Amino acid sequence: TQSTRPQRLLSAVQKNATRGNPRSVVRAIDEFCRHKEWAMNVGDEKGCILDSIVSEVNPVTVLELGTYCGYSTVRIASLLPPNAKLITLEFNPDFAAIARQVIAWAGLQDKVQLVEGSSGDWIPKIQEQFGINTFDLVFLDHWKDRYLPDTKLMEKCGLLRKGSVLVADNVICPGTPDYLEYVRSSPCYKSQYFISHLEYTKAEDGLEKSVFLG
Numbered sequence: 001t002q003s004t005r006p007q008r009l010l011s012a013v014q015k016n017a018t019r020g021n022p023r024s025v026v027r028a029i030d031e032f033c034r035h036k037e038w039a040m041n042v043g044d045e046k047g048c049i050l051d052s053i054v055s056e057v058n059p060v061t062v063l064e065l066g067t068y069c070g071y072s073t074v075r076i077a078s079l080l081p082p083n084a085k086l087i088t089l090e091f092n093p094d095f096a097a098i099a100r101q102v103i104a105w106a107g108l109q110d111k112v113q114l115v116e117g118s119s120g121d122w123i124p125k126i127q128e129q130f131g132i133n134t135f136d137l138v139f140l141d142h143w144k145d146r147y148l149p150d151t152k153l154m155e156k157c158g159l160l161r162k163g164s165v166l167v168a169d170n171v172i173c174p175g176t177p178d179y180l181e182y183v184r185s186s187p188c189y190k191s192q193y194f195i196s197h198l199e200y201t202k203a204e205d206g207l208e209k210s211v212f213l214g
């Protein structure tokens with residue numbers, strides 16, 4: 001049977017990256033997506049901006065919405081302190097299966113909890129299931145029309161505390177207009193746009209960093 005693009009991406013990691021070396025996994029995926037088959041990872045250019053924000057926040061608890069193949073999961077987890085935990089939600093079982101193997105190849109399975117399920121179902125259950133009260137950092141990269149409802153859900157569930165940082169991918173392309181309007185106009189957020197390019201292309205895109213003010 002014909003392989004899928006995520007399966008071919010995983011094969012490229014297993015062929016070209018060194019087990020236990022997250023940077024080589026990130027490099028192998030970027031090479032594959034730049035020269036073989038485009039895929040919707042945050043990519044190397046926006047990835048560097050994400051790295052700088054993660055390093056500045058130095059989070060102990062991280063939530064990622066939309067794992068896909070695990071590229072940003074590996075990028076973020078590789079920068080976390082030893083006691084930190086990253087929970088990543090992915091509701092497509094095929095993508096979850098690929099991402100688990102990418103995360104394992106990077107040797108980061110002890111820092112990452114991949115939860116197979118939808119954000120709407122899981123955001124209300126995280127505190128009881130994982131003993132996490134609030135998140136220091138949230139990376140939003142799932143369906144673009146779900147950024148706003150899920151942000152409001154996180155607020156309602158008390159998962160954000162004064163200083164929690166939201167980083168949203170694709171606020172220009174494909175775009176998340178309702179989310180952008182919300183975080184930029186709400187008195188509860190201090191928002192900042194980091195201009196960049198859509199992964200592996202020359203089109204404009206960027207990340208929006210929004211600090212929750214409580």
Ligand SMILES: CCCNc1ncnc2c1ncn2[C@@H]1O[C@H](/C=C/CNC(=O)c2cc(-c3ccc(F)cc3)cc(O)c2O)[C@H](C)[C@H]1O
Binds near residue numbers: 040
């Ligand atoms: C209702 C369930 C919600 N809750 C959910 N709960 C859990 N998991 C969820 C939920 N909703 C979705 N997911 C998962 O997250 C992933 C989805 C990721 C979506 N990402 C994009 O669509 C995108 C497009 C482009 C793009 C740009 C230009 C182009 F020309 C083409 C494409 C670029 C980019 O960087 C992009 O991130 C994964 C595929 C999907 O199974």
Ligand SMILES: [Mg+2]
Binds near residue numbers: 040041042141169170
């Ligand atoms: Mg994205």
